[in-house]
Each structure stands twice: as structure tokens, then as C-alpha cells.
Amino acid sequence: MTTLRQKHRRETARTLAFLSPWLIGVSVFFLYPLVSTVYFSFMKYDGFTPPTWTGLRNWQYVFTDYPFFWPALRNTLWLVVVMVTLRVLFGLGIGLLITKVKTGAGFFRTAFYLPYLAPPVAATMAFAFLLNPGTGPVNNILGSIGLPQPGWFNDPSWSKPALTMLALWGIGDLMVIFMASLLDVPQEQYEAASLDGAGAWQRFRFVTLPNISPIVLFAVVTGVIQTMQYYTQPLIAGKVASGVIGGAGQQFEPGYPEKSTLTLPQLVYHLGFQRFDTGGASVIALVLFALAMVFTGFLMRSMTERSAA
Amino acid sequence: MRSFTRAVIGTAAVALLATACTGTSSTPQADDDATKDVNLTFWHGWSAPSEAAAIDGEVKAFEAKHPNIHVKVVGNINDDKIKQALRAGGANAPDVVSSFTTDNVGTFCASNVFSDLKPFLDKSGIDLDKTFPKPLQDYTQFQGKRCTLPLLNDAYGLYYNKTAFKAAGIAAPPKTLSEFDAVAKNLTKVKGDSYSQLGFMPNFHGYESTTTHFAALWNPTYFTPDGKSNLAKDPAFASMLKWQKSLVGQLGGFAKLEKYRATFGDEFGAKNPFHTGQVAMTMDGEWRLGMAREAGVKFDIGVAPFPVPDDQADSYGKGYLSGTVIGIAGTSQKQNAAWELVKFMTTDTDAVVSFANAIHNVPSTLDALKSPKLTADLKPFIGIAQHSKSSTTPASPNGGAYQLTLQDFGYAHEAGKVTDLAAGLAKTDEQIDKDLVQAK
Numbered sequence: 159m160t161t162l163r164q165k166h167r168r169e170t171a172r173t174l175a176f177l178s179p180w181l182i183g184v185s186v187f188f189l190y191p192l193v194s195t196v197y198f199s200f201m202k203y204d205g206f207t208p209p210t211w212t213g214l215r216n217w218q219y220v221f222t223d224y225p226f227f228w229p230a231l232r233n234t235l236w237l238v239v240v241m242v243t244l245r246v247l248f249g250l251g252i253g254l255l256i257t258k259v260k261t262g263a264g265f266f267r268t269a270f271y272l273p274y275l276a277p278p279v280a281a282t283m284a285f286a287f288l289l290n291p292g293t294g295p296v297n298n299i300l301g302s303i304g305l306p307q308p309g310w311f312n313d314p315s316w317s318k319p320a321l322t323m324l325a326l327w328g329i330g331d332l333m334v335i336f337m338a339s340l341l342d343v344p345q346e347q348y349e350a351a352s353l354d355g356a357g358a359w360q361r362f363r364f365v366t367l368p369n370i371s372p373i374v375l376f377a378v379v380t381g382v383i384q385t386m387q388y389y390t391q392p393l394i395a396g397k398v399a400s401g402v403i404g405g406a407g408q409q410f411e412p413g414y415p416e417k418s419t420l421t422l423p424q425l426v427y428h429l430g431f432q433r434f435d436t437g438g439a440s441v442i443a444l445v446l447f448a449l450a451m452v453f454t455g456f457l458m459r460s461m462t463e464r465s466a467a
Numbered sequence: 468m469r470s471f472t473r474a475v476i477g478t479a480a481v482a483l484l485a486t487a488c489t490g491t492s493s494t495p496q497a498d499d500d501a502t503k504d505v506n507l508t509f510w511h512g513w514s515a516p517s518e519a520a521a522i523d524g525e526v527k528a529f530e531a532k533h534p535n536i537h538v539k540v541v542g543n544i545n546d547d548k549i550k551q552a553l554r555a556g557g558a559n560a561p562d563v564v565s566s567f568t569t570d571n572v573g574t575f576c577a578s579n580v581f582s583d584l585k586p587f588l589d590k591s592g593i594d595l596d597k598t599f600p601k602p603l604q605d606y607t608q609f610q611g612k613r614c615t616l617p618l619l620n621d622a623y624g625l626y627y628n629k630t631a632f633k634a635a636g637i638a639a640p641p642k643t644l645s646e647f648d649a650v651a652k653n654l655t656k657v658k659g660d661s662y663s664q665l666g667f668m669p670n671f672h673g674y675e676s677t678t679t680h681f682a683a684l685w686n687p688t689y690f691t692p693d694g695k696s697n698l699a700k701d702p703a704f705a706s707m708l709k710w711q712k713s714l715v716g717q718l719g720g721f722a723k724l725e726k727y728r729a730t731f732g733d734e735f736g737a738k739n740p741f742h743t744g745q746v747a748m749t750m751d752g753e754w755r756l757g758m759a760r761e762a763g764v765k766f767d768i769g770v771a772p773f774p775v776p777d778d779q780a781d782s783y784g785k786g787y788l789s790g791t792v793i794g795i796a797g798t799s800q801k802q803n804a805a806w807e808l809v810k811f812m813t814t815d816t817d818a819v820v821s822f823a824n825a826i827h828n829v830p831s832t833l834d835a836l837k838s839p840k841l842t843a844d845l846k847p848f849i850g851i852a853q854h855s856k857s858s859t860t861p862a863s864p865n866g867g868a869y870q871l872t873l874q875d876f877g878y879a880h881e882a883g884k885v886t887d888l889a890a891g892l893a894k895t896d897e898q899i900d901k902d903l904v905q906a907k
Contacts, residue, residue, distance in 0.1 A: 438905065
């Protein structure tokens with residue numbers, strides 16, 4: 159009996175030893191931050207003095223009294239729906255085109271992939287200068303051919319479309335993934351579909367799409383998560399467009415223009431690191447976490463159901 | 468059930484661990500011996516080579532007077548870095564810290580991130596009233612707790628293009644806002660649906676033409692004695708907003724001005740619209756003259772106090788004041804040695820004057836303001852800094868959040884989105900009060 163128990167303990171210890179790298183990683187980098195974020199969301203904590211219990215005050219403040227929360231949530235959801243969808247469609251479209259190109263495919267692959275390598279800050283600054291409503295070359299060209307000249311990053315109704323254009327410009331990551339998956343689709347399935355009289359759209363709908371659907375799911379899920387964490391580009395675009403990029407000691411206006419580029423991660427930083435309100439920042443971090451879980455769960459479930467059907 | 472109990476216990480344990488791991492600060496006893504050999508770390512925000520050289524010169528002068536204290540200087544530090552470093556503490560954390568963001572003094576003092584300087588001031592026998600101008604004393608303390616001291620001062624005035632003035636036949640800078648409005652219109656040259664020259668950019672996004680800088684011309688009271696926002700009750704704010712919106716209308720309207728503003732270069736770059744001649748007048752701090760010269764501006768530049776409301780013409784000469792602050796990190800174990808550096812940089816007249824001359828800032832002590840060694844460029848701003856009606860924005864526990872809220876309301880008002888100004892200001896008061904409750 160004792161021997162059996164000892165053997166069981168040894169096996170458990172061995173299993174735990176093998177699992178320990180993962181257990182330690184998950185505990186330190188996921189569970190501990192998650193639990194402490196939940197804990198701080200109910201606390202008044204400025205990072206200097208000991209935390210004190212405040213119940214639901216932080217939650218109430220964020221949802222009802224913090225003027226930046228709802229605009230930031232709306233912007234984040236807009237970007238998740240519009241930017242992620244367009245990025246997936248554009249990445250797939252470019253991938254399809256490049257796999258069909260017979261000559262110069264290497265050039266096009268490089269040309270579409272290179273922008274993805276540009277550092278986000280530099281790329282955003284370049285876009286802000288190109289799209290400057292008064293002096294930028296884009297509006298000069300639009301004006302010279304008699305087209306309307308939008309305010310881009312200076313206009314609240316154009317700032318998010320401008321950010322989406324920036325995201326589409328850096329489509330290289332998705333393009334490469336889609337190209338790899340498209341080249342992986344068995345050619346005999348296309349041949350069989352053609353013999354059955356399928357046209358180009360039907361071949362895409364009934365052969366290509368089912369084969370690459372796991373990759374589409376991957377692109378959408380990672381796109382949603384990345385967009386939930388969207389921070390650098392809207393921040394830099396707002397700063398450059400407002401012209402306040404070098405002023406030390408100035409009150410920086412979050413989300414210029416008119417809160418249209420505010421995203422939830424900016425609020426986490428704004429509350430947590432600029433206002434010393436760790437509690438409020440934790441609430442927003444948890445909202446982000448919940449949104450990411452809901453979006454991902456919904457997408458995975460709908461894709462699984464579609465595959466099963 | 469057992470697994471549920473385990474999960475609850477585990478969660479509680481992690482939560483307790485989380486509590487135990489939170490950084491908390493307690494001000495160390497100031498019992499270090501400042502006469503012994505000691506190394507200090509001093510963080511500041513200046514980054515331009517000339518500014519960094521100036522501060523290095525100050526530190527060398529200090530070390531010459533205190534050979535036992537060695538100072539490691541770290542520049543280009545912003546407030547976010549300061550907050551994180553002081554939260555974390557540790558051996559590499561700074562002992563002395565300066566910040567450009569006067570608005571953060573409330574946060575620094577309320578959270579004990581900076582040490583209370585009163586015991587040090589008492590020890591050194593420094594009488595604040597005899598050392599610093601009143602507004603500078605105000606913006607370096609919060610609710611009676613003095614955790615910082617002024618390290619140079621910023622005063623805001625009117626810069627004008629003398630060449631443009633001459634061409635328009637304007638002999639002298641305006642002194643009242645009605646004169647100013649007339650001059651701004653006179654200097655404005657329309658070109659197509661834009662401008663070849665704008666007299667003044669009144670929009671609140673026009674860099675230093677902010678709500679708080681304009682409001683200082685009316686000497687407003689931001690908070691009631693019990694700490695509530697006072698925007699709706701103090702007529703200063705409504706007067707300021709009405710004047711600004713009227714000027715926006717006189718110069719072509721909000722949309723046209725915004726479109727023109729989009730053509731401006733960065734505020735702190737060579738293409739600042741005043742440097743390029745896009746605007747003929749601007750509100751700015753004392754640093755602008757040096758920046759304009761470095762940018763190679765061709766026209767003659769005039770400097771004067773910003774015009775005042777017509778019914779307060781006798782207060783001409785006043786302006787908005789702000790400045791850099793310096794304090795001792797609450798986590799420092801070398802408080803007495805750190806105080807020696809703070810005391811030298813903020814109260815030694817020669818040190819303050821040479822630093823002010825070097826970086827084109829207004830000196831921050833009463834003695835330094837009278838010094839004959841000050842450069843002539845600073846003269847108009849020294850007058851503004853010493854004017855009895857010059858004012859600043861008060862410290863608040865959540866930094867400059869209330870200023871951002873007011874500025875946000877200003878954006879809506881100038882764009883014509885506010886139909887009832889009084890009700891809008893009352894609502895802005897409510898928002899500021901809610902933010903203050905959250906910060907307390």
C-alpha cells in the first residue's frame with residue numbers, strides 16, 4: 159500500500175517537474191497579473207501608499223463618470239470591426255493576387271511585405287505628414303484633380319479611416335500567412351472542381367475558403383487581440399496632428415481630435431501611469447480582457463460550428 | 468467542492484501576494500550625514516545640448532562648494548519615468564528630481580512621492596516669502612504641504628512681428644483686449660479661402676493659446692475653499708470663453724482657422740507658425756525668443772505683456788506663470804545631502820541667475836529677479852513674473868485633469884457646440900468634481 163502511494167507521489171512529482179516551466183510561466187505572467195488586476199480594481203491604489211478597499215467605486219467611476227471610457231470603447235470596437243475585417247480581406251486579396259502573378263512575384267511580395275517592417279512610430283509619423291490636410295502631398299494631389307481634401311488625422315470623422323489606411327499599408331504579415339496557406343491548397347481539388355464546371359468564384363468559395371478557414375480564423379483572432387491592444391499608432395497620430403509633440407510639461411490631450419483616436423489601452427496608461435489611478439486602470443484592463451475573451455470565444459465557436467456543418 | 472475550495476484559497480493567496488508585492492513608500496528619516504562622502508543621483512527633463520550643458524555647469528558649481536557630495540546627472544527624464552522610478556525605488560532611483568509639469572505637484576505631494584521640504588527649510592532658516600514670488604510658492608505646494616521648490620520660472624507674454632506691425636502702421640503693442648482684437652484683424656491677410664498671414668491664432672489648439680493661459684488674464688479662482696470646481700460661479704471663465712469665441716468669429720470663424728492651423732509646423736520646431744510668419748502675434752513663454760533666433764527668423768521680434776480685459780486695464784503687465792519644480796525623492800536615503808543640492812539650485816542667487824541666462828528662463832527667486840547680471844532678453848518676462856496680479860493654476864490631487872476638462876469644454880465652445888455657456892460650465896464643474904472624488 160505504502161509502496162503504491164510512494165509510487166503515485168513520485169509520478170505526480172515527476173509530472174509536476176515536467177510541467178513546471180509552463181506552470182511557472184502561466185502563474186507569473188498570466189495568473190498573478192490577472193488576479194492582482196482584479197484585486198486592484200476594487201482598491202484605491204496610487205502606487206505609493208498602501209492600497210485601500212473601495213468596493214465598486216472604480217467600476218462606477220469608469221462606467222459612469224470617466225468621460226474618456228465610452229468614446230474609447232466605441233473607437234476600439236469600430237477598429238475591431240472595420241480595421242480587422244478590412245485587413246483580413248485586403249491581406250487575403252493581395253495574397254491571392256500575388257500567388258497568381260507569373261512574373262515579378264518576388265518584387266511584389268517584397269513591395270507589399272516591406273511596409274510591415276517599418277517601426278510603428280516612424281510609419282505613423284510619415285503617414286501624418288503625408289496626410290497633413292494643409293501641406294501634405296496626398297491632399298495636394300486630391301486638390302489638383304478637383305477631389306475633396308479630407309482633414310485626415312485632424313478631422314474626427316476621418317481619423318479612424320486614416321488609421322485603417324495605415325494598417326492596410328502594413329499588411330505584409332497577413333499577406334505572407336495567406337500566401338503560404340493558398341499555396342498549400344491541393345491543386346487536384348481545383349482541377350476536380352473545374353471538371354465539375356465550377357467557376358472562379360465557386361472554386362474560391364468551395365475549395366479555397368474551406369482549406370484556408372483555420373488561417374482566416376487565426377488572422378481574425380490575432381487581429382482582434384492586436385486591435386484591442388492598439389496603442390502606439392493612434393497616440394502618435396494624435397500627437398503629430400495636434401502639433402504638440404515636443405512640449406515637456408504640457409497637458410497632452412488624449413485622443414486628438416475630439417477623442418476620435420482614443421483606444422482603451424491608452425486609457426490604461428492614462429489612468430494608471432499619469433493619474434496614479436491603478437484601480438481605474440485595472441477596471442479598463444479587465445474590460446479589455448473580457449472583450450478579447452468574448453470576441454475570441456464567439457469567433458472560435460462560430461468557426462467550429464461552420465466546420466462541423 | 469474540494470477543488471472549488473482549493474481554487475478560492477489559491478486565489479486568496481495570490482491576492483495576498485499581490486498586496487504584499489505592491490510598492491509603498493514611507494519617507495526615510497533625514498538622518499544621513501551630509502558632510503560625509505556621498506553620491507547623489509539627479510534626474511531632470513532638459514534634453515537640448517545647450518540645456519544639458521547649463522545644468523552640468525550648475526552641478527559642477529555645487530560640487531565645488533560641496534566637495535564631499537558627488538552628483539550623477541541624468542537628463543531627458545519625463546514625468547511618467549519619474550513616477551515609475553519612484554514607485555519602484557531601488558538603488559538606481561533618483562535622490563533629487565526636477566519636473567517641468569507643474570500640474571503634477573498635487574499628485575507628487577499628496578502621494579508622498581516627494582519628501583516634505585518644510586523641515587529642511589526650517590533647518591536652513593529659509594523664509595519663503597522673502598525668497599520666492601507668491602505665485603511660485605503657490606504652484607510648488609499642495610494643501611499646505613510643500614514638497615517641491617521652484618527651479619526657474621516660465622512667464623507668458625505677447626510676441627509680435629515688429630516688421631508686420633510697421634507695415635500695417637501699428638506703432639505699439641496693444642494693451643487691452645479690444646485693442647488686441649483690432650490689431651489681430653488689421654494684421655490678418657486673407658488669401659483665397661485661407662490666409663497669407665493671420666494676426667493671431669485664437670483657437671485653443673493653437674499651442675500656448677490654451678484656456679488656462681487665457682483665463683489668467685481674468686485672475687480666476689479655479690476651486691472653492693472646500694475644493695469644489697468653481698468654473699460656473701467665477702465669471703472670469705465665461706468672460707474668457709466669450710472673448711475667445713468672439714475673436715475666432717472676427718478672424719474668419721472656427722472651421723477656417725482650424726484648416727489654417729493644420730498647416731502649422733510643430734510648436735517646438737523651427738517651423739513654428741510665428742517663426743514662419745504665418746501668424747503675426749502669439750502668446751508664448753520666455754523661451755520663444757531664443758528658439759526664434761535659433762530658427763533664423765528674419766523679422767524683428769517684439770515682446771510685451773499680453774493685453775488684459777478692458778475693465779482691468781490697470782492690471783496690464785500681468786500674465787500666466789508656471790515653471791520647473793524640484794524636490795527630494797521620498798525614497799531617497801540621502802535626504803540631507805539631497806537637500807543641499809536642492810537648496811543650492813533653488814536659492815543660491817548666482818546659481819539661479821546663471822542657469823536662467825543659460826536656458827532663457829525667468830529666474831525664480833526675488834533676489835535673482837533683481838540681479839543686474841540677467842540678460843536683457845528676459846526683461847519683459849521679469850516684469851510679468853514680478854507683477855502682483857500674475858497668476859498660476861492651482862495644484863490638484865489628480866494633476867492637470869481639471870485643466871484638460873476645461874480645455875475640452877473650450878474646444879466644444881469655440882466650435883459652436885455649446886448653446887448654454889452657463890449650463891456647460893456647470894456641467895464641466897460636475898465632471899471635475901467627479902474626477903477629484905476618484906483621486907481622493
